[in-house]
Amino acid sequence: MKSIVKIEALSKVYASGHQALSRVDLEIRQGEILALLGPNGAGKTTLISIICGIVSASTGSVSVAGYDIVRDYRQTRDLIGLVPQELTLGAFDTVWNSVNFSRGLFGKSSDPAYLEQLLKDLSLWDKRDSELRELSGGMKRRVLIAKALSHEPRILFLDEPTAGVDVELRQDMWKMVRKLNDSGVTIILTTHYIEEAEEIADRVGIISEGRLLLVEDKQCLMQKLGTKQLLIELRQAIDAVPAALADYSLELSADRYHLVYTYDTQSERTGITSLLQALHGTGLSLKDLKSSQSSLEQIFVSLVSAK
Amino acid sequence: MRVNYQAIRVIYKYEMLRAWNTLLQSVASPVISTSLYFVVFGAAIGSRIEEIDGVSYGVFIVPGLVMLSLLTQSIANASFGIFFPKFTGSIYEVMSAPISFFEIVVGYVGAAASKSLILGVIILLTANLFIDLNIAHPFVMVLFLVLTCVSFALFGFIIGLWATNFEKLQLIPMLVITPLVFLGGSFYSVSMLPPAWQTVTLFNPVLYLISGFRWSFFEVADVSVAVSLAMISLFLVVCLVLVWWMFKTGYRLKQ
Ligand SMILES: Nc1ncnc2c1ncn2[C@@H]1O[C@H](COP(=O)(O)OP(=O)(O)OP(=O)(O)O)[C@@H](O)[C@H]1O
Ligand SMILES: [Mg+2]
Numbered sequence: 001m002k003s004i005v006k007i008e009a010l011s012k013v014y015a016s017g018h019q020a021l022s023r024v025d026l027e028i029r030q031g032e033i034l035a036l037l038g039p040n041g042a043g044k045t046t047l048i049s050i051i052c053g054i055v056s057a058s059t060g061s062v063s064v065a066g067y068d069i070v071r072d073y074r075q076t077r078d079l080i081g082l083v084p085q086e087l088t089l090g091a092f093d094t095v096w097n098s099v100n101f102s103r104g105l106f107g108k109s110s111d112p113a114y115l116e117q118l119l120k121d122l123s124l125w126d127k128r129d130s131e132l133r134e135l136s137g138g139m140k141r142r143v144l145i146a147k148a149l150s151h152e153p154r155i156l157f158l159d160e161p162t163a164g165v166d167v168e169l170r171q172d173m174w175k176m177v178r179k180l181n182d183s184g185v186t187i188i189l190t191t192h193y194i195e196e197a198e199e200i201a202d203r204v205g206i207i208s209e210g211r212l213l214l215v216e217d218k219q220c221l222m223q224k225l226g227t228k229q230l231l232i233e234l235r236q237a238i239d240a241v242p243a244a245l246a247d248y249s250l251e252l253s254a255d256r257y258h259l260v261y262t263y264d265t266q267s268e269r270t271g272i273t274s275l276l277q278a279l280h281g282t283g284l285s286l287k288d289l290k291s292s293q294s295s296l297e298q299i300f301v302s303l304v305s306a307k
Numbered sequence: 308m309r310v311n312y313q314a315i316r317v318i319y320k321y322e323m324l325r326a327w328n329t330l331l332q333s334v335a336s337p338v339i340s341t342s343l344y345f346v347v348f349g350a351a352i353g354s355r356i357e358e359i360d361g362v363s364y365g366v367f368i369v370p371g372l373v374m375l376s377l378l379t380q381s382i383a384n385a386s387f388g389i390f391f392p393k394f395t396g397s398i399y400e401v402m403s404a405p406i407s408f409f410e411i412v413v414g415y416v417g418a419a420a421s422k423s424l425i426l427g428v429i430i431l432l433t434a435n436l437f438i439d440l441n442i443a444h445p446f447v448m449v450l451f452l453v454l455t456c457v458s459f460a461l462f463g464f465i466i467g468l469w470a471t472n473f474e475k476l477q478l479i480p481m482l483v484i485t486p487l488v489f490l491g492g493s494f495y496s497v498s499m500l501p502p503a504w505q506t507v508t509l510f511n512p513v514l515y516l517i518s519g520f521r522w523s524f525f526e527v528a529d530v531s532v533a534v535s536l537a538m539i540s541l542f543l544v545v546c547l548v549l550v551w552w553m554f555k556t557g558y559r560l561k562q
Contacts, residue, residue: 014562052403074309074405082403088396092328093321104317105404147400212534 003027004155004186005051009062012046012210020046021206023060023209028155028188033181034215035201036190043210044190045085046110048157064155078106081153083188085160087140089132095119095143099150106151107280115150121176122146138169145173151182159191162196174200188192222293230261230272232279233288248275314406317423318414320463326422331444333384333422334429337376341430344372345437348494359496360527364385369434371493371500372522376426377452378459378488378513382480385419390476393467398560408554412464419460441524447532448523451539458543465549468559474524488515490528496531 005028012021020043036044049055051062062069064076100113119125122142162170197204205215237256251260263270326333356364373548392398442448471475491513497505519535522528
């Protein structure tokens with residue numbers, strides 16, 4: 001697939017001396033939804049800010065659609081919309097003026113019909129004449145999204161879009177993201193929540209302490225790094241794991257009706273066949289078998305702690 | 308070279324709108340304070356002061372009063388205009404837009420300068436209610452008016468960028484500009500000072516402004532009008548160079 005953003009050996013050292021990014025390489029594919037996952041202070045906002053032109057890189061380069069973000073900043077910024085992490089809005093202008101201002105900043109001639117539809121899509125149309133300071137936090141978040149989309153960008157950055165957002169707005173937002181994505185907009189979002197990445201992203205990048213630990217297709221990532229659990233339900237309760245099964249490091253559940261076998265999907269032999277044979281040997285009779293995949297959360301924790 | 312006119316236009320419009328929303332503060336307060344100066348210095352005290360260089364005192368102080376408002380308002384407008392978005396964080400939008408620093412400056416400084424230009428005209432009209440104002444050299448007057456508005460708006464923009472909090476924002480206007488304006492001959496002719504102080508005053512840049520501006524009204528000046536024009540142009544160039552340097556280094560905007 002064609003890449004639309006190319007990040008090469010990007011590093012950032014802030015004036016304070018803090019190294020926020022260390023040699024990040026990343027290609028963002030055209031039309032994908034990429035989730036950047038990482039704990040507080042990992043460098044997600046810094047990375048996005050550099051691409052959007054708010055922070056300057058210390059070393060390394062970024063190109064967007066083949067244009068360099070420093071030399072050809074007009075071309076690259078034309079393509080980009082940014083929803084910042086913080087609710088950074090002016091105070092006294094109205095919602096309507098504010099989105100018109102944003103569109104104008106990007107050099108686009110005014111298009112009231114488009115902006116009207118945009119505000120309607122974000123349930124902001126009723127609030128168009130309200131002053132920004134009168135809006136609730138969730139409303140402000142919507143306004144920021146409207147401002148980011150006001151110039152019809154081809155790439156949308158959402159920096160922690162769901163922070164302080166209720167379930168309804170979150171659902172609206174995901175709907176909107178999918179719709180934009182279907183119309184060809186590339187979407188990059190950051191999040192602390194693994195379920196979010198799992199829910200919406202095509203690919204997931206994991207950042208920790210300024211390093212991009214990995215970028216993978218979501219499915220791939222979960223397969224490649226995920227462990228699976230096999231839940232064996234028994235017909236009778238047992239008091240202890242039979243000695244014949246000692247090799248499999250099984251866990252007995254509290255109700256004594258289930259054995260839990262954890263295995264690595266990556267390894268050549270999962271050991272399931274031999275386990276089942278061994279089980280057969282013990283004479284235990286099985287009621288049911290279930291397997292479950294570990295969530296991105298577990299993957300994430302194991303990755304970050306491994307480094 | 309591509310210029311994002313649309314962006315300049317919206318920044319300019321936005322800043323002008325801000326003045327409209329705070330009309331009372333933007334226009335009424337300078338008009339009121341100017342009127343007060345007239346009542347106090349022009350009428351009450353002025354009537355007991357003899358003419359200066361053949362100009363009655365109430366009339367003599369008009370150019371100085373206009374300059375006083377122009378300087379403080381240009382700086383206040385422009386510095387606040389760029390400081391506030393920095394303060395709220397909404398500046399991110401301007402920084403991530405396909406707009407050059409030059410365009411940002413034109414938008415913000417242009418609006419601030421326009422506002423104080425309008426204000427200068429309003430003050431002159433107000434003054435005209437109190438006294439009979441004759442302008443000897445209208446073109447020179449307008450030239451001084453425009454140059455002053457633009458260069459001090461530029462200076463205000465620099466202060467707004469530099470300031471990291473509200474105190475710093477007030478610091479220079481209060482500690483530097485106000486004394487310089489008062490000591491720059493707004494309310495007196497430099498020739499009224501003892502000789503030693505006359506020399507000291509020559510180091511006050513505001514003196515040249517007020518002197519030149521006053522010359523355009525009464526053909527009375529402390530220093531020659533050419534020197535005045537040269538000084539204000541020099542100040543403008545210094546501000547331009549400073550802004551250009553800020554642009555090059557991303558000073559206080561880009562980490
Ligand atoms: N202007 C700055 N000056 C100095 N250090 C900074 C600055 N901005 C960010 N940092 C530091 O850089 C690191 C990365 O910050 P960044 O905001 O990119 O993290 P993040 O991944 O977005 O975190 P969060 O999830 O909390 O938003 C942090 O340690 C932060 O303290
Ligand atoms: Mg962040």
